[in-house]
Amino acid sequence: MYRYDEFDHDLVRERVAEFSDQVARRLSGELTEDQFKPLRLMNGVYLQLHAYMLRIAVPYGTLSSRQMRTLAHLARTYDRDYGHFTTRQNLQFHWTKLEEAPKMLAELADVEMHCIQTSGNCIRNVTADHFAGASADEIADPRPYAEILRQWSSLHPEFSLLPRKFKLAVIGAPKDRAAIQTHDIGLEVKRNDSGKLGFAVWVGGGQGRTPMIAKKVRDFLPESDLIAYMEAILRIYNLFGRRDNKFKARIKILVHEMGEEEVKAAIEKEFAAIDKTNMVLPRDAVERIERYFAPPPFDTRFNGAPAFDRARETDSEFASFVERNVHPHKMPGYAIATVSLKPIGGTPGDMTSAQMDAVAGIAEQYSFDEVRVSHEQNLVLPHVKLEELPAVYARLRATGLATANFGLITDIICCPGLDYCSLANARSIPIAQRLSERFADPVRQSDIGELKIKISGCINACGHHHVGHIGILGVDRKGEEFYQITLGGSGDETCSIGEIVGKGFSFDGVIDAVETIVDTYLKLRESPRENFLSAYRRVGEEPFQEALYAHAA
């Protein structure tokens, strides 16, 4: 993974000094809250319901064990002993004190971490496929480009006062595990017919109040043009994005209002006019970054994995874990393992400091010191030897992190909601917990198969409910929590926005409603191999509407 050199260290330390100064000037009253707020947001400090929240960047979802241990230490020292992993691969602490934030940032800087631009009207964390560099289906590792874009976008003098936030995601495989079509810019690394590397470029995706799927503006952008092209897009957005209405300020609205062809033309015109002299991304510069992401020293002698085979035969729970949470690796003898942060009845994405330390130790010993964070709020051990999987499983199990529910109905994606967030209209976590408990039976879960429930506590859609197979949106209806259900959303390469199924449900009613939806699916599916999303796409919302509403009391 990327390692800071002196330049990177200096830049982050300068930034910490700058922010410490800004905090001091706020605490002394020299800065008003109005002047200070955008400054603290650019360092990831939010003011939430109970406390400040600190959002720490985990660039393209990649962490070393040393970094994970530091997060554990920060949780213990400055917070309430736990952290929350988000749908943008970042980590949040929910009980931060403003006066301690500069110290926390200094400790993060020591392990090459920061909170720069995790909030505010600027370019945010560049996310990537959490299986990057490991997955069997990968064309090219997207992370070197994510790192290049991270650097380019950090403290960019022209693009730090945008109309609104701006999110990028990069993938390097035909399977989209980063939901790029729901991002402001989505990039897919690919090769052209001559084998040269480049990108397909999408612009204008987003969730929130007006969910939209991104439009492809370039089928092939040569690698060397990456920076110049990104500057062209951002400049068009910076100049012409709406600034009159916070809810119409994302680039997706500009694409919608200007028109897809007109936006494409404007971007290409700006791109043509940019002097590329300082913007060209030379191959040798990319290669230098690529070296940080070189494959670890895999053991290339694979002659079978007897301990793995034996455990699978004799331990049915290990077998379930392998079936659900273990994914094909490009290297024979290795596998990718999902570490579930979705225990039955737990808060999705939360982890105690003790669990963080445990995973750090497991990653160090069994996964070449690397952990990933997925945008679906689980962790990933990207490079585990099959032969060592039983040992890894035992350690995860002992740490409460081995729930074999990857992609199943209890693998719920959920924002913090009204229990924490000042933007929320309704609670989301108790809904997730009760759904998880309702469907806890592993046999039933297995029968239902892949079903992604995504829950947001407000229209900002941090829970990504628009791309849930079942999406749940919490709203405030006359002072009471109320929940709208959408069906048929998906964040993968077949991206679709969920459709509202009908009238919403109460805090108690929504759990039964989800169960009705699941039962309806089970009755109408062609076979157990037809998962919920496929069945929904085949039959539409009518059977579900009938089941939910036709027998209204």
Next chain:
Amino acid sequence: MAIFKGHAFVEDEWAVAAEGVPLPAGRAVVSKARFLAEHDTLSARNAPLGLILRSGETLDGLEDDLDRFQLIVLDIPKYTDGRSYSTARILRERYKYAGELRASGDVLRDQIMFLHRVGFDAFDVTHEGTIAALRDGKIKLVHKHYQAAAREDEEAAPGPRPWLRISPRGVPGDAHETGLDGGGI
């Protein structure tokens, strides 16, 4: 009204001409609308001419006349409005504008480095705290950058990554220059 230029506050030699009244005899700053409407008379004028653009106004229609202006003022109505940062860069990099490029309006110390890097070389400041910070050289600036902007003439490219840049000491308000921060990083 004092303008911060270089390392000091200087007298503002310019006046923005009111709409609909004749221009003063000497230096005058006109709006885009006025310049386009009175293009020929203004182009023939002997006295120095300045242009003021409001946020949201583009350079469309002005491209061929930019070197007529000794001063271009870009107004920033609220500091969160980042449009003039793009306009400034386009002026410097695409049109090689060499006159005074001035930021006016809601100009605050925490954006000074960004404003400088996109090409502004003069700041019309009214915020008390910013005036003091510039005058006393108290701004804790970040000098290392991850991208080129409009200061290629003064920023060092330390390599090996071609996009890295380092600002020299002495950028407006620079605390490191005056040593008031107790030394380097």
Next chain:
Amino acid sequence: MSAKSKDSDLPLIATANDLRTGAVVYRSADGAWQRDIARAEIVEGKSAADDLLRRAEADLAVGVADLALIPIIREGAFLRPAALREIIRSTGPTIELPAWQPRA
């Protein structure tokens, strides 16, 4: 059951977050910002509310952030906010915080 009084008729208290720590605080009659909602200064009627707001705003420079006057409901001697959001701010998250620890 009697008709629910409109929120605008309800008594009000001032709440904010402590600037330094972010903790939820309530303004008591002596001008202190403290964490116990039961000690909050209660006002009724528009002119008293405006007065409380004016006094509270003086603390925005260095004391507190995110100031708001919020309606409260009195149930006997017990005081609670009218809005769910404010109930949660006064009592904390409605869920248990993660607590997994290794077995000794």
